[in-house]
Amino acid sequence: MIDTPTSPITSGLPLFFVITVTAIKQGYEDWLRHKADNEVNGAPVFVVRSGSLVQTRSKNIRVGDIVRVAKDETFPADLVLLSSDRAEGTCHITTASLDGETNLKVCVFCA
Known part of the structure; x- marks a missing residue:
């Protein structure tokens, strides 16, 4: 029988600590993303509906809307x-x- 100097407690406790800290960090980052998404989704935008310009929230934009x-x-x-x-x-x-690039890109309208 081989006798090792480590016990399950000395091996498992650091692993449990690292996993717990990582889970808390990931949960906090998810919460921050959720807050940022709610802020963007609640921002006011102008959309053409029934021939007139209507102010609505960005979360209410639908496919085919003109913004x-x-x-x-x-x-x-x-x-x-x-x-x-x-x-x-x-x-x-x-x-x-989207991609981390800060330089401006030209978008061209083609009629």
Whole structure:
């Protein structure tokens, strides 16, 4: 019989501690993401409904809705550029929240 200097308590206690701390950290990060999602989903946006511009919350955007996005506004959903008030029909967007890149990308409206 081999006698080891470790016992189940000295091996299991550090493992239990690491797993517990990791679970608490992950739960806290999930809670922060949940708070951020609720903030974005509750943001006011303007949507064209029945031929007029109506203010609603971004969580109420449905497929096929036409959304007005102003300068320096965060896009409330995946959108397709239909038009731009610039003469070239372009807009500049940052995708830092998606891919981490902070440089502006040009989005072109094709009529």
